[in-house]
Amino acid sequence: MAWATFRIIAFINGIFLITLAISMVVPMFTLLVFERTQELNAFLWSSLISLLAGLAMLAQGRPEATQLRPRDMYMLTVSSWVLVCIFAALPFMLTQHMSLADAIFESMSGITATGATVLSGLDSMSPGILIWRSLLHWLGGIGFIAMAVAILPMLRIGGMRLFQTESSDRSEKVMPRSHMVAKFMVAAYLGISLLGVLAFWAAGMSVFDAINHSMSAIATGGFSTSDRSIGNWSQPAVHWVAVVLMILGSLPFVLYVSALRGNYWALLRDQQVQGFLSILLGTWLALGTWYCLVTDLHWLEAVRHVAVNTTSIITTTGFALGDYTLWGGFAGMLFFYLGFIGGCSGSTAGGLKIFRFQVAYILLKANLLQLVHPRAVIKQQYNQHRLDEDIVRSILTFSFFFTIIIALLALALTLCGLDWITALSGAAATVSGVGPGMGPIIGPAGNFASLPDIAKWLLTCGMLLGRLEILTVLVLLMPTFWRH
Structure with missing residues (x-):
């Protein structure tokens, strides 16, 4: 790989690190609001280190005549996620005194919107760390949308070229230029995040908890501000808001662009979306009825518990309403299987993705x-x-x-x-x-x-x-x- 190629990859990664450094202003502001200034220095140093590293990568400038080839995008994609993960781990190490393994694990889980954690005692944890975890989810979610829509189809990864036409070949039906499509996707992401905050707040959460859970839900990440996850709130409205946001985060964001441009039925006409919603609804009804029969819960209550947990698993979010592993062997095995499904292509969800199961059925x-x-x-x-x-x-x-x-x-x-x-x-x-x-x-x-x-x-x-x-x-x- 030529030196000029490494320079342009370093230049782009430098921009990412500077963006990460600026993002640390959010937990700093949060600490000031909650008057927890003793932890402010940790974020200041983390931000400064990330900023200096980013500026060092930008120092050599962007090579004018060099263009990234498709094969160079592999290196850029992997290096950017790894570098951001390393520098995003600094606040965990400096505030929680976590080991390197724990800090990298937590930051990778955050930026990849996985939701696995090594932290406990979240109910009394620093608000700066809590908002930082959720913010990593949120940034990683929009990053993966961009990668899935713009990069993976070009790299011919896993059949993602099926959806390349939604962002390029037919772009004139969505927006006249690809960068305008990106702007509309970001607008949709921001809009849903804001609506999520308002909905959670109206449902009974505090503003701080609403912001955290909205960022976590739209990114299908799963980090919470409580060890009991979404189960810390007893209001059914909170649970249904979480379900709706998880579903919205698991739908193709390129179709949101179509909807914003006036094609309001684009989402419902999509074969992948239809399959995804059918699996969700079918699972809610079947498992909810079973759970109602084996417990003393009313059917609607049973369906609510099932809806939160199954939606969380299928969309690869990670929220939990109680410990569903105690529901018995049948439910445990079903939850294990559901974890492989994932959401739609071009969304924040992980897993195999719905379209691969649908294509497998067509081939069979x-x-x-x-x-x-x-x-x-x-x-x-x-x-x-x-x-x-x-x-x-x-x-x-x-x-x-x-x-x-x-x-x-x-x-x-x-x-x-x-x-x-x-x-x-x-x-x-x-x-x-x-x-x-x-x-x-x-x-x-x-x-x-x-x-x-x-x-x-x-x-x-x-x-x-x-x-x-x-x-x-x-x-x-x-x-x-x-x-x-």
Whole structure:
């Protein structure tokens, strides 16, 4: 890779670090409001270090004649997420005196909107740290939307080119220029975040809690201001606001642009959105009815508990209303399966994404029809796009490596001394971006603090791999990538 390419990658990463440094003004202002000035120096030093590092990367300037090729985008994508994660860990180390492993784990969980945590005692924790965790979710959420819409289709990752037409090929139907599309997506993200704050506040939360949970919900992250998560608030309105925000964060943001431009039915006509909402509604009704029958709860109460927890799992948010691992073996296994689904492409949600399951169904149906009618020419389409071999191959490749990474990570975690339930659910929860695992240690009632440092480093890598769609990271491990 040429020196000029490294310079432009460093230049862009410098901008990201300066943005991160400026973002630390938010927790500083929060500390001033809550009169907790004793922790102000930690954020000041963190901001200053991040700012100086960013300015050092910008010092050499941007090479004028150099353009990033698609292969260079792999390096930019991975390096930017890793660097931001490292510098975002500074406040955790300076205020909470966390170890390097714990601080990097927490910041990676925040910026990748995973929601796994090593912190406890959140109800009495510094408001500066609480708002910083939620802000990392919020920044990571908008960052992933940009990556999913603009970068992953260009890098031919996991069939994401199916959605490239929504942001480029048909951009004249949405907005005349791609940078205007980006502005509208940011506007939608800001607008939903603000509406979320107002809704949570009206439902019974304090302004501070409303801001934190709105940022966490729209980014489908899962960090809360209480150890009991969303269950700390008994008002049903709070729970339903969380459900709505999690769903909004899991829908394709490019379709919000279409809606803002007057195509108000764009979201509901999308095949992926229809599948996502159908799975959610079906799960609510089926599991809610079952939970009503095995408990003394009224049906509406049972559906509310199920709606919060299943929506949180499917959208890979990580909020919890009670400890759903105590609901029995059937519910526990179902929750484990739901964690792999994820939201829609081009959203803040993680997981495999709905469209890959839909494409797999289309392929299965086509193959079965081919067996019945060997000479028939079967048309394979998804969302009015033809499924060519290149897209099918990339989807199958991603799905295979997604499964293999979880299996290998779980195996490595058992070598660290973890039991198989903690290891398997922890690997799946971090790679899928769900956050909490299963069992008494890392389940919704626990956290990851008691795990050995080597396990935390492995899970941190799992979060990065899952958020960057795995292949983006794995390609950097190939020797041919570094050859001219």
